[in-house]
Amino acid sequence: MEEIPFGPGSIDPAGDDAVLPFEVNGLDVRGRAIQMGPALSALLARHDYPLPVSKLLGEAVVLAVLLGSSLKFEGQFLLQTQTDGPVDMLVVDYRTSGDIRAYARFNKERVAEMDVDGLSKPELLLGKGILAMTIDQGEFTSRYQGIVQLDGVSLEEVAHLYFSQSEQIPTLVRLAVAEMMTREDGGAAHSWRAGGLLVQYLPEASIGVQRDLPGGDAPEGMEHHAEEEDAWAEATSLVSTVEDHELIDPDVPAERLLYRLFHERGVRVYDSMAVREQCSCSRDRIQGVLGSFSAEEITASIEDGEISVTCEFCGQKYSFDPQEFLG
Template sequence: MVDIETLGPGSIDPAGDDAVLPFEVNGLDVRGRAIQMGPALSALLARHDYPLPVSKLLGEAVVLAVLLGSSLKFEGQFLLQTQTDGPVDMLVVDYRTSGDIRAYARFNKERVAEMDKDGLSKPELLLGKGILAMTIDQGEFSSRYQGIVQLDGVSLEEVAHIYFAQSEQIPTLVRLGVAEMITREDGGTAHSWRAGGMMVQFLPQASIGVQRDLPGGDAPEGHDADGEEADEWAEAVSLVSTVQDHELIDPEVPVERLLYRLFHERGVRVFDPIPVREKCSCSRDRIQGVLSSFSAEEITDSIEDGEISVTCEFCGAKYDFDPQEFLG
């Protein structure tokens, strides 16, 4: 744990890209996490030929899932998934507490192109109406926890606010930013992606130890969800609301410097960063195990050109199997 307000933002090693930085502001009873993503996000999006609006939307979903999933205090999985009637009818982000993340977007190419041509490719419009489900899985010996939020023309930032207000009853503010970066390289141009995010939550000291970020719980002691908001929380919201999108993603403004700008007068502490890396969990053995559970009829129906081919939607890896492995 490091006091940024005492040492200054330049006196500690920055977390850098692709690392979640937990922090707390005791003077405001606020805790949170912040991140800037670079190489991991670029690698994830490069696995698919997504249109720019879809890449940006999926990037927002990835940052949101990392901010939420990295709060888990146990080994497990956090899954964010949308099902909607929009041009992007499905987003799936799979975050493991090991730091591994993978993601996938399913979209209608013609509908996305039409909206983009008309200047209507805002994330909330690409999603359309439907649901967003957030699932926490602690393993085969524990029950899953799932929260569901209705999607109806709202952004992913707003979805997070709705979720915490309805299911968690914890005052929460989320900021997300994603942008494509174009740089000159070897006489041409290189494309990459950067993203950033910050989540702050009002958790008075009296409630720490009994209150969890995820899954849900009662409102913090002294907080009336239907009454006036606490002065400390109002101040935190006012400060975080000054953050511009470019600050969230700018490599010249690391998260430590941004946190110092926002909270140094109130006393901000940061904790050890949590690395994040783009890594798919698919494997030949895992897919073979799934196919082994198929009936003979299902195996036969899966045969094309004398073999069974399975392609991972997340990473694009292709696995070929001899049907006789499962029909013997």
């Protein structure tokens, strides 16, 4: 990637639906930021979700993009939850090409029964269960999967837990999603906006060494750990000032937010990476899957003289003549 020094007026904003990598050398911080607009609106418009479910899925989409866009190879990043909550499954599929698709499975009655306070808390919609993050590099490689327990925590909190347990990298994640209503041609237009910020502490030297002695008694050569931990403390303090509206406001592009946070330490941004709402389903792919079914499985799949398959991600329906697979 081409490195670009950042300051007011120095570069054009990345805009919506583009991941913006950055680094702050003065704090040994690396990360990515994004604002999502049309891609998220198109994705959520494919399903008739209640508003709280759409917002929760939007958070999962932003989180998957922030995590998946770090991959340095062609592949797939899959984020999936399985829980006992009203929203018992979220699935987000991010491809390193920038294509993303997602869906949520939920219980209409349980969502409708929740009070206003419950609907405003994503952790209550999720309930208890697991969140799995899977990295797939292709047909001839092994998958990597990390699993984190969900126990009444938000997606932001579970991301922190994942990096603390699995990667042991100090990490902060901020997510925000909002429904937008604007006036167009005398009527109201509905859309979604979202934003996310992932900040990681990645110094050349390790941090976090447990110190059993008071600071004044630190052994010779250990003092640098205090300086490194101070740098991460400063970074977390700065990120804690970010408000939800800053993450989603089109008048506060990611570059401006990063400059506000880190300009005193020298923030630099890199080329952005586009994100597109794009499903990977196809008639040929589904036909290939059905071709692997036994005759008994094909027969059991016939309804009204045909086999119908609807993609859970995009809602596209594919119909097949059973004789294609029984001949």
